[in-house]
Amino acid sequence: MTADVTRLAGARLVLPGGVVEDGRLAFSGTTISEIGGEGAPGELDLTGYTVVPGFVDLHVHGGGGASYASGSAEEALTAARTHLEHGTTTTIASTVTGEIDEVCRQAAVLSELVEDGVLAGVHFEGPFISPGRCGAHRPDLLRDPDPALVRKLVDAARGTARMVTLAPELPGGLESVRMLADLGVIAAVGHTDSDYAKALEAIEAGATVATHLFNAMPGIQHRAPGPIVALLEDERVTVELINDGVHLHPSVLDLAYGTAGAGRVALITDAMGAAGMGDGLYPLGPLQVRVQDGVARLVEGDSIAGSTLTLDVAFQRSVLVNKLSLAQTVQSVSTTPAALLGLAGTTGSLTVGHHADLAILDSQTYDLVAVVRRGEWIKGAERFSRAV
Structure with missing residues (x-):
């Protein structure tokens, strides 16, 4: 027929x-x-x-009042559907820092939805990140990126792990980057206190993504360029940017585009459960987040806790606020992230x-x-x- x-x-x-x-x-x-x-x-x-x-989101923790870190297939379906209704037709499910065994359980649940075609893969953000740049991750649950532990998470996803964010300066960091590269899993530098030299080492070891560039890493200084400059200047690295008007000033986003070009920028949401919802209290893994005027912050500590962004809003801001061309915006919100995931032949x-x-x-x-x-x-x- x-x-x-x-x-x-x-x-x-x-x-x-x-x-x-x-x-x-x-x-x-x-x-x-x-x-x-x-x-x-x-x-x-x-x-x-x-x-x-359709938009491709490499980094998203939830939406519609639901979280990918809940361990619930029903919540994961709600989150995916919420972002789908905002134009995201291909989505990665991002976890947050938790006990290793609990994150493994979450990965097993999410892997079934990848196999069903609902999700495009699993992204582990934490626990292998810097205590000094942990943001909305529980400090007491952070771990050094021991390759055996990193491999345990990857294996729990049963072939659906697409990316792991880690701080390469931590013990085991560079070894884990090499292992991930060998496994065909994206190693992303993020939530890091690394300097310029260590970031270069991570790239040489196989890291190919900067997790929400500028956020949760040292800033640029004239005698200490830090990881941002290293990640921006290397053509092998795709840089994630959150264009919600909260995480980055428009001029900073313009700077990244001017340096890396649209072909190396992936616009992401880093959205948590409040995306597509209103103000209120929401869980983010084991932590509580208060959303006020659309801005998500931890109840304890007041750190920014992901976003309430959807990619249709990021697209709109890119064109109307940053004055990017339609071609540049499509490149960053669809083409580049699809290629990074190995989907360029279909998506x-x-x-x-x-x-x-x-x-x-x-x-x-x-x-x-x-x-x-x-x-x-x-x-x-x-x-x-x-x-x-």
Whole structure:
């Protein structure tokens, strides 16, 4: 049986080769089947809207009042669905620092959702991080990155571990980076007190990601450039940035783009359970977080505790506040993170044969209005009229 074809017309399409006005795109089953072509009866009129590939989030802890660190498949499904409704069609589940055995249990639950196609993998953030840069992680549960312990977490994810954040200056840090690289798991430098030289050593050992660059690491000083400069200047490293207007001043984000370029920037949310919700109290692993005016901080200590960001807002801010081009923004919110995860052949661009993962935005305000994942309308289909 041939799958039904859905045809979109009149849209601005952000394609790998550039932006096309008044474009046409069709999807059949779960994949994009055609870009361009002639008009056809029954196509949906998307005049005034912009179609971009669905967003890819490398670093997210929860949403919709739910947490990936809960150990509950139901909560994980809620978190994934919340971000899906905000345009994130490919998502990694990030854990937080906890007892090793408990994090292993969480990973086992999350791995089943990866196998079911709900999630794209598991990211372990903690416990192998610096006590001096732990942020919203419980200091008493932190551990040195002993390769055996790091391997225990990776093995608990049953082949679904995609990234481990660690502080390379800690005992076992560089050995663990090498081990992760050998296993095909991304080693990310983050929550670190490393200096410039140690960050370079980590990169040479195989680290390829900077976990939320600028946040939870030493700042740049003129005689002590620290890890930020090392991570920004090396073309092998993809840098995560949180564009919520809280974690980074817009000029700092501009600096990162000017140094690394859109091809090495992955916009992330680092969202916790309050994403998609209102102010209030929320758990973040074993800690309590208070969200006030959309800003998440620990109840004890007042540290920023992740974000309430969704990637549609990050996209909108990138275009309207930072004045990035549509092509640059799509690169950072879809193409670059998809490639980092090894998904460039199916995900991250509007390409025939790729998954029909679409985010549809108002062309003036860049508000998200509709989402398609694997050819299924998640929301917004009723907004568009059909051509006769």
